[in-house]
Amino acid sequence: MSRTVSAPALDKLLLDAAGIIAKIQALSEAIVKEFGKRPATLALVGIQTRGVILARRVADQLRKITGQQIPVGVLDITLYRDDVHAIADQPEVKETDLPFDIEDRPLVLIDDVLFTGRTVRSAMNALIDYGRPQCIRLAVLVDRGHRELPIGADYIGLTVKTTPEDVIDVNFKETDEEDSVRVRKWEAKKKE
Amino acid sequence: MGGKEEGMRLRYKDLLGLAHLTSEEIELILHTAAPFKKLFTRSIKKVPTLRGKTVAMLFYEPSTRTRTSFELAATRLSADVLSLAVASSSVQKGESLMDTALNLEAMKVDFIVLRHSVSGAPELLARGVRAHVVNAGDGNHEHPTQGLLDLFTIREKKKKMQGLTVTIIGDILHSRVARSNIWGLTKLGARVRLCGPATLVPADMRTAFGNGVEVTYNMKEALDGADVAYVLRLQLERQQENLFPSLREYHEFYGLDAKKLSWAKKDCLVMHPGPMNRGVEIDSVVADGPQSVILEQVTNGIAVRMAVLYLLAGSSSTLYVPAPEKAVERKAL
Numbered sequence: 001m002s003r004t005v006s007a008p009a010l011d012k013l014l015l016d017a018a019g020i021i022a023k024i025q026a027l028s029e030a031i032v033k034e035f036g037k038r039p040a041t042l043a044l045v046g047i048q049t050r051g052v053i054l055a056r057r058v059a060d061q062l063r064k065i066t067g068q069q070i071p072v073g074v075l076d077i078t079l080y081r082d083d084v085h086a087i088a089d090q091p092e093v094k095e096t097d098l099p100f101d102i103e104d105r106p107l108v109l110i111d112d113v114l115f116t117g118r119t120v121r122s123a124m125n126a127l128i129d130y131g132r133p134q135c136i137r138l139a140v141l142v143d144r145g146h147r148e149l150p151i152g153a154d155y156i157g158l159t160v161k162t163t164p165e166d167v168i169d170v171n172f173k174e175t176d177e178e179d180s181v182r183v184r185k186w187e188a189k190k191k192e
Numbered sequence: 193m194g195g196k197e198e199g200m201r202l203r204y205k206d207l208l209g210l211a212h213l214t215s216e217e218i219e220l221i222l223h224t225a226a227p228f229k230k231l232f233t234r235s236i237k238k239v240p241t242l243r244g245k246t247v248a249m250l251f252y253e254p255s256t257r258t259r260t261s262f263e264l265a266a267t268r269l270s271a272d273v274l275s276l277a278v279a280s281s282s283v284q285k286g287e288s289l290m291d292t293a294l295n296l297e298a299m300k301v302d303f304i305v306l307r308h309s310v311s312g313a314p315e316l317l318a319r320g321v322r323a324h325v326v327n328a329g330d331g332n333h334e335h336p337t338q339g340l341l342d343l344f345t346i347r348e349k350k351k352k353m354q355g356l357t358v359t360i361i362g363d364i365l366h367s368r369v370a371r372s373n374i375w376g377l378t379k380l381g382a383r384v385r386l387c388g389p390a391t392l393v394p395a396d397m398r399t400a401f402g403n404g405v406e407v408t409y410n411m412k413e414a415l416d417g418a419d420v421a422y423v424l425r426l427q428l429e430r431q432q433e434n435l436f437p438s439l440r441e442y443h444e445f446y447g448l449d450a451k452k453l454s455w456a457k458k459d460c461l462v463m464h465p466g467p468m469n470r471g472v473e474i475d476s477v478v479a480d481g482p483q484s485v486i487l488e489q490v491t492n493g494i495a496v497r498m499a500v501l502y503l504l505a506g507s508s509s510t511l512y513v514p515a516p517e518k519a520v521e522r523k524a525l
Contacts, residue, residue: 080241090201092200092223093228094227125240126239130236
């Protein structure tokens with residue numbers, strides 16, 4: 001999927017490739033700090049689509065620290081959204097693949113950006129339909145504020161002050177051209 | 193979360209048939225059905241997607257399988273289901289189809305699933321109501337969700353559609369299942385062979401659907417190199433209409449048994465829309481054999497109908513209006 005970053009007047013780089021690596025390392029270390037170096041049943045669950053890429057990268061980092069391969073599940077929340085029929089383009093229903101029983105497991109839910117909290121709400125509802133995890137933690141690369149639900153992240157890479165109109169673009173090499181996090185300021189455009 | 197996800201929608205508010213869908217729309221439905229099927233492996237098979245929506249089942253012809261399948265599909269999407277049994281409704285008092293539909297509309301029903309013995313009844317209904325109309329079989333015209341679930345099953349097993357040879361056997365003339373399958377299969381690039389007694393397989397079927405349809409009256413010819421043997425249910429009352437001499441003779445020539453199946457490819461799938469007349473159009477040894485995917489068709493039917501309801505909910509409000517020459521063409525069939 002290609003992204004156009006040219007339209008708004010102000011396009012600011014928040015994280016470059018090295019910055020993302022550092023944040024993933026920090027997230028991984030925080031997870032190890034809570035679950036220990038031998039996390040027996042821990043599993044990661046990435047939210048489609050960039051949460052999945054992030055989860056895989058965190059799992060790679062965790063393997064470097066613990067020597068253990070932490071399983072990664074893929075969660076699509078489309079069927080649990082509260083706005084399915086309000087948006088112009090109907091979202092594509094993607095695969096959910098949890099290659100482990102989530103019953104009694106500690107789970108770390110992973111997404112690229114935390115914004116209104118509605119995606120995380122949907123994700124928790126979806127997960128609970130698969131079983132009763134021992135606990136669910138939330139890890140995000142960027143927390144941009146403007147929550148509409150009482151939800152907070154346990155592990156945060158970067159906290160950014162934004163206006164609700166701003167767009168945060170998380171780009172990963174796997175799906176985009178580069179590794180970067182950018183903010184597009186829409187306020188700047190309004191002034192023109 | 194960061195960017196806008198690309199989505200594709202169905203063009204029309206109703207699902208009336210496969211004839212007027214593009215191959216992209218058919219692909220979209222099949223593609224969407226796959227994640228729905230995966231839900232069936234969970235202990236909680238329900239998702240909240242259509243919470244608060246109501247699906248009315250309006251069946252003017254008896255049906256167990258299709259009706260149950262639609263009900264389960266709607267229920268698993270958390271929609272409420274309203275079932276109108278024809279015998280117990282006002283239909284017995286002579287209420288017209290349109291009146292019944294307008295009453296359902298007044299009750300704010302979001303979907304109407306209609307089965308009717310008259311071809312074109314869903315199209316008529318679709319024009320008069322705002323609800324999404326899903327054709328669950330109309331006369332000899334179409335049975336689109338059956339066609340879609342068959343396409344899904346073939347694709348799932350064969351991993352492709354382009355270039356496959358699908359042989360449809362039986363009463364093609366009266367079969368809406370066959371028509372929906374022919375439209376769908378040819379649009380996705382499969383070759384279709386039709387086979388049955390000449391009284392039940394009109395020769396002009398060769399050209400009625402565009403390219404890719406062959407007609408033969410010889411089972412050996414029909415099954416030679418076939419990837420799928422699709423057996424239609426024989427309506428036993430057709431015998432009274434003298435369209436074939438006897439069930440025994442029909443079985444002798446066109447009933448799918450182990451010997452006839454051996455003429456097809458080794459991995460040829462055996463399909464049937466149900467309910468089967470065992471020993472007439474199909475033998476038990478074949479119907480229950482390793483090449484049979486008949487029960488998987490049933491499972492896939494629920495997933496495909498979930499996909500159809502989900503996609504229609506997000507479709508545009510555009511009404512399908514048939515081109516005039518197409519209407520004439522359909523009449524000729």
